[in-house]
Amino acid sequence: MKTFLMHPDRDFDPRSPSPRESLPSAQDIELEVLLNAAAGGDRYFHDTMAAACAQAWDNDIETIRYRQEVLKDCLAVPALVRKFYDIAIEPFGRERSWSFSLYDRDAGQKVASGVRTLQSCLDVLERLRKTCAANADRFASRGFRQFFATLEKNLDDDWLGAARTDLTNLSFRVGLLLSAQVGGGGKAVGTVLRKPQRSDLSWMHRMISPAARSYTLQLHPRDDAGAQAFAELQNRGLVLISDAIYQSAEHVLGFLRTLRSELAFYLGCVNLKEQLDRIGEAVTFPEPQAEPNRFRCRNLRDTCLALTMEQRVIGNDIDADGKPLVIITGANRGGKSTFLRSVGLAQLMQQCGMFVTADAFGASLRSGLHTHYKREEDRSMRSGKFDEELVRMSGIADVMRRRALVLFNESFAATHEREGSEIARQIVRALLENDVTVFFVSHMYAFARSFLDDERALFLRAERDESGARSFRLIEAPPLPKSFGTDIFRRIFETPEAADARS
Incomplete structure (x- = not known):
């Protein structure tokens, strides 16, 4: 999914210039005064606005007018846009940090972390979609209308329900079902992670449905070697899906991360406008000219x-x-x-x-x-x-x-x-x-x-x-x-x- 609030055809890059690569003209035009007014004490707003300024010279007239439309919507209903932003930043708050890493973890940890992240993000995305849908008629810009349509198309109730079911299954609360062949030295080869069978999920089905004879092996609590062997088998099965779950979680977080940065730019503009209103300075939206030397x-x-x-x-x-x-x-x-x-x-x-x-x-x-x-x-x-x-x-x-x-x-x-x-x-x-x-x-x-x-x-x-x-x-x-x-x-x-x- 793409947000498309800053550009009509691509996402915004929120990386601000480093102190060593700061805008060369910033000192002479006193840009820091403007950035601080827009930030309102929020360092993320400051850095996002700095990034937008650094990239401004690559924008064409279509992009400028596209942003002006979105900004006019934000200035008309700033409280709603702040509500969108508050929802989007939930995954990145200290008290609810859902970050995870692809490295230095075994497959089981990566799968568990990815599943928790996706389950939490689904709740955020659902509230975001419902909040946007309830207030869509208050926005007129192409950017917001395209954003709302993306949420409705990709996050409908049926998809969210199916995604929650899949994530519940991927939690493996009733254990993993693996199949393997016995190789040389009695080692398992060709390990495959299987979809849990119905008889594995319900004791009632086990009572009423005949099944092939099976055997159960229980480890002694002090059998460390056996526990390690079973952990290796489990990781061998989970490694088949760990990368896919990680990429899915990264995609969802990337969407929210982009939304956060793009809304931060517009809320920075809102903060700046409110400061100028307080001192009585009027503003206007400029008219970029296609002809040279204007x-x-x-x-x-x-x-x-x-x-x-x-x-x-x-x-x-x-x-x-x-x-x-x-x-x-x-x-x-x-x-x-x-x-x-x-x-x-x-x-x-x-x-x-x-x-x-x-x-x-x-x-x-x-x-x-x-x-x-x-x-x-x-x-x-x-x-x-x-x-x-x-x-x-x-x-x-x-x-x-x-x-x-x-x-x-x-x-x-x-x-x-x-x-x-x-x-x-x-x-x-x-x-x-x-x-x-x-x-x-x-x-x-x-x-x-x-x-x-x-x-x-x-x-x-x-x-x-x-x-x-x-x-x-x-x-x-x-x-x-x-x-x-x-x-x-x-x-x-x-x-x-x-x-x-x-x-």
Whole structure:
């Protein structure tokens, strides 16, 4: 059985990236803030969401819309989805651990463990099917409807009854029936596990049905050698079915394990939505675009900034359709880095199949997200700051694919402006030639000016009035040659009285 809640044609892989292989852009877009909000203190939710983010770049538009439908159902009836999840995780709770191993056990132990696991899981599957059937009319998405149909088709009452009967027989409460031939040295060969006969199951049948003469051998309680011989015979018969029972139990547990992980993703989204609702941040479902070089948003806001500040934040309206290069300039502390982070988060959340914090958002699909932000000086003095920037850029180039999205934040500014601008210009041109979309925050006027006549470029500038006040919004405007150094002077040296007089 397949759950098909995350993909229309395959199961979701819940393995999250290891700490050594964490998402390369996570630090710069502050992804951990979003993951913690979605997790709600549950580490499994955190790791499942991280896995979904790592795999987001392989999703196509059909998968994204498929998940959006399922998520809308989850947001409409979160209590029901949590009930499904609570049922699915029962086999994995500490107090009811039904785990078993194929190794380091004899055949008898494997059969007994597998049978117990299957008997317990059948109860879980039956309650899950009945709960889903009773509430199926409250779900409209293709994903949930397909999931409910799978449960009804594969777990009807007749099948469950037959499965319970088979498992009862496999418990061998009345003993095992084996047949064998006598081989060389009096050893049993050709051992076969037989289906229990009717006369073996009921004393009444033994009374009324004639049977062939049989003999019974009883072991003395202290006959250790005899007990060992009988145990070997028993294991020789059970080994014929132990692997099949193990695989059956693993299949059932695998189904519940997959259901657990896929519901964990959607419940993580529900947790995130509830936190955003609490601080008054509205969300919308993005519209993924099939055409290349599409990016348009209305009131796009930084999700992680809102979660950190626990209040609504200022958004931006941007139309960059047909513009694979967006250069953002303007005064410090004007909202440039915040916008850059909101772009990366929105792109990632769209490709995961989630909502975004905006009034409207639509963008082309990307093959990956890469960030190149300025870093602090290398305190070990093994390399200079500019060398470190170039090394990181080389690492990004090694793993980047066509149609990727790259966010630069004041990159290559560790050297003088002429050299930094030329290096940045050559790198950006190479990326554009390879169908990579670039958002670049920079104070290097020479770099920004070199793209003024390029039709592929859109220029944004952080708003600032003559008094130095910031609106934290970006407007479409060309770069300015001045650096707003007076703002820094005033912030450090101006007295409150002088500031009041100027205002």
